[in-house]
Amino acid sequence: MKFLLSAAALLISTAAMAATPAKPVITGNILRLDSACDFTESSLNIQRDNLSLSATLNKLAAARLQQATGDFLNQSMVVVINDVPVSAPVVRTVINTGKVQFALGRDAAAQLLPTLLETTCIRETSAPR
Numbered sequence: 001m002k003f004l005l006s007a008a009a010l011l012i013s014t015a016a017m018a019a020t021p022a023k024p025v026i027t028g029n030i031l032r033l034d035s036a037c038d039f040t041e042s043s044l045n046i047q048r049d050n051l052s053l054s055a056t057l058n059k060l061a062a063a064r065l066q067q068a069t070g071d072f073l074n075q076s077m078v079v080v081i082n083d084v085p086v087s088a089p090v091v092r093t094v095i096n097t098g099k100v101q102f103a104l105g106r107d108a109a110a111q112l113l114p115t116l117l118e119t120t121c122i123r124e125t126s127a128p129r
Helices: 002-019 058-071 106-117
Strands: 029-031 039-047 050-057 078-081 082-088 099-103
Touching: 029 050, 029 058, 039 106, 050 058, 050 106, 082 099, 082 106
Parallel strands: 029 078
Antiparallel strands: 039 050, 050 099, 078 082
């Protein structure tokens, strides 16, 4: 009987862990932003075939953007907001302002939009590159 209970508990805990979506595996040059931590304000522009997100970054995020665009000059850089890859532009210039605009594909927008309502900043420690 104890074996059956242990097996059932294992199956339930395994099912619960499987229900938690894994973060996407993204490789290459990455700039990760968190809307709750890094944006001081943001706005969404929705047109028939065009979705874009404009954001003003806080000073630390603006410095990270400037550093990343300098490091990845003339290379592709994946922009990830709230664990959702939103674009992968080729960096043509160093961006030294705190204002950015991202074009959003429909799939990325569908995943990203609900997360923009989160207001709790949870900063993860990043692993070294």
